[in-house]
Amino acid sequence: MHCMEPAEAGNRANTSKAASQLRKGVLEYCVLALLRDGPRYAVELLRELDAVGPMATSQGTVYPLLSRLRRDELVSTDWQESSSGPPRRYYALTPTGRAALEEFAGIWPHFRDAVDHFVGTRGPSPSPTEHEEQR
Numbered sequence: 566m567h568c569m570e571p572a573e574a575g576n577r578a579n580t581s582k583a584a585s586q587l588r589k590g591v592l593e594y595c596v597l598a599l600l601r602d603g604p605r606y607a608v609e610l611l612r613e614l615d616a617v618g619p620m621a622t623s624q625g626t627v628y629p630l631l632s633r634l635r636r637d638e639l640v641s642t643d644w645q646e647s648s649s650g651p652p653r654r655y656y657a658l659t660p661t662g663r664a665a666l667e668e669f670a671g672i673w674p675h676f677r678d679a680v681d682h683f684v685g686t687r688g689p690s691p692s693p694t695e696h697e698e699q700r
Contacts, residue, residue, distance in 0.1 A: 584619055593630060595692055596672075597658060597666040598641060604655040607631060631656055639665055 590689045592614075599605060601612050615621045634640040637660035658666070667695055 575603060588620060592620070592622060592626070592632065594666060594669040596630060596634065597629070597662050597669075600656060600658040600662070601666065604643065604657040606653040606655050608653075610656070634662065638662075683697065 571573050595614065596610055599610055605613075605622070610631075611622070611624065611627055614627070631640065634656070635642055638659055640656045641659050643657065645655050647653050
């Protein structure tokens with residue numbers, strides 16, 4: 566049986582929290598992007614999100630998000646008959662939703678690059694003595 570060291574357990578909890586916070590911040594725009602090419606129903610959206618590991622989420626997250634997007638007029642809905650069960654509610658991008666997605670798509674590369682600047686692509690910061698030597 567493998568026992569985690571306290572620091573290792575803390576790192577897993579922080580990673581999970583960090584992933585959850587990041588997903589929460591961008592999930593709305595990922596859903597809008599999935600609707601860019603045409604209407605989809607919620608289970609399709611969940612499958613697409615699940616296919617990209619870090620974006621995997623639950624029905625308990627997606628359904629309230631879709632309701633909010635609908636209230637905010639970023640998506641519209643339409644009931645369609647299904648050949649394999651009850652009618653399905655399809656979600657479609659509205660012009661307002663398309664504009665919100667375009668705005669996010671314009672901002673995202675700069676935001677991603679800014680975060681990479683701090684956490685991903687920079688080497689370690691010089692120690693105070695190294696900093697003094699560089700002057």
